[in-house]
Amino acid sequence: GVDLSRVEGTGPKGRILADDVKAHVKRLLSAGPAAPVGGASMPSVPDVDFAAFGPIERRPLSRIQKIAGPRLHASWVNVPHVTQFDESDITEMEAARRRLKDEAEGRGIKLTPLAFVMRACVQALQAFPHFCSSLDPKSGELVLKKYLHLGFAADTPGGLVVPVLRDADRKDVYELARELASLSEKARAGKLTAEQMQGGCFTISSLGGIGGTAFTPIIIAPVVAILGVSRAVQRPVYQNDVLVPRLMLPLSLSYDHRVIDGADAVRFTSFLGQALADVQGLLRAIP
Numbered sequence: 001g002v003d004l005s006r007v008e009g010t011g012p013k014g015r016i017l018a019d020d021v022k023a024h025v026k027r028l029l030s031a032g033p034a035a036p037v038g039g040a041s042m043p044s045v046p047d048v049d050f051a052a053f054g055p056i057e058r059r060p061l062s063r064i065q066k067i068a069g070p071r072l073h074a075s076w077v078n079v080p081h082v083t084q085f086d087e088s089d090i091t092e093m094e095a096a097r098r099r100l101k102d103e104a105e106g107r108g109i110k111l112t113p114l115a116f117v118m119r120a121c122v123q124a125l126q127a128f129p130h131f132c133s134s135l136d137p138k139s140g141e142l143v144l145k146k147y148l149h150l151g152f153a154a155d156t157p158g159g160l161v162v163p164v165l166r167d168a169d170r171k172d173v174y175e176l177a178r179e180l181a182s183l184s185e186k187a188r189a190g191k192l193t194a195e196q197m198q199g200g201c202f203t204i205s206s207l208g209g210i211g212g213t214a215f216t217p218i219i220i221a222p223v224v225a226i227l228g229v230s231r232a233v234q235r236p237v238y239q240n241d242v243l244v245p246r247l248m249l250p251l252s253l254s255y256d257h258r259v260i261d262g263a264d265a266v267r268f269t270s271f272l273g274q275a276l277a278d279v280q281g282l283l284r285a286i287p
């Protein structure tokens with residue numbers, strides 16, 4: 001029953017051995033059946049024999065990739081994504097961060113832009129609570145969370161993980177920066193506990209430390225939105241008919257269109273932009 005044209009032969013001159021057939025069947029069985037979507041099954045990608053075109057090397061996926069891949073795929077096929085792009089003027093925010101950086105470092109805190117973005121996200125999520133919700137597939141209701149735990153994508157040698165910073169609404173920018181650093185360090189060392197990767201209400205994926213102008217992040221369902229942050233660049237902006245250099249931060253918000261409308265998404269990114277421009281608001285102590 002095996003389609004031999006899809007089996008990679010490892011025998012002399014590429015001949016297919018009995019073991020190749022067994023390995024092929026095992027791979028098919030462990031991949032499971034293609035999930036039906038809307039009554040139709042997913043079309044499959046052709047199984048190509050790359051060795052027929054030149055030398056290749058096979059490498060197993062990391063443990064994290066094996067876990068994260070199916071979750072990302074499930075989000076990709078189940079959630080109708082839209083990505084809203086925007087940018088925020090962070091000239092004053094960055095000036096304040098630079099001013100406060102050394103003093104914070106003296107207290108063992110690395111004050112990165114992401115901590116400020118998190119603080120602004122908390123304010124935006126408090127103003128737009130349905131960005132902090134999930135759809136209950138059984139009842140069809142929207143579950144609004146009264147807690148505010150923020151997930152953030154962290155790049156690690158084993159792959160992408162999403163640590164969760166708990167009760168972000170009760171923490172000022174310094175505390176957010178401190179926890180961000182400690183959770184990222186744990187993520188890189190592969191030492192996050194299961195609890196430290198659960199319960200996120202909203203996700204932030206910052207590639208700003210690396211580069212890029214914009215991207216379309218995949219929502220990590222069951223959350224309904226993810227904010228992508230790219231590299232801030234200084235560029236000329238008109239202010240009262242005069243061109244002035246401003247530091248602009250690109251934002252890419254992917255949202256679940258079943259829960260969030262386009263108008264709300266742009267209201268959310270506009271709010272974020274204003275929050276990021278209000279340095280006093282970002283630095284205000286949490287009561």
Ligand code: COA
Pocket residue numbers: 111112113114115152153154155156160180184205206207208209210217218229230231232233249
């Ligand atoms: N624009 C310009 N510079 C930025 C920036 C931005 N948006 N964001 C960070 N930087 C700068 C920081 O200021 C820092 O510079 P400094 O040391 O001179 O102050 C430098 O880039 C490095 O910052 P980083 O160490 O990355 O800290 P962070 O708090 O910004 O980010 C992580 C922490 C864990 C999110 C980050 O290290 C990471 O893993 N990012 C990748 C996430 C990812 O893979 N996402 C993909 C999901 S699809």
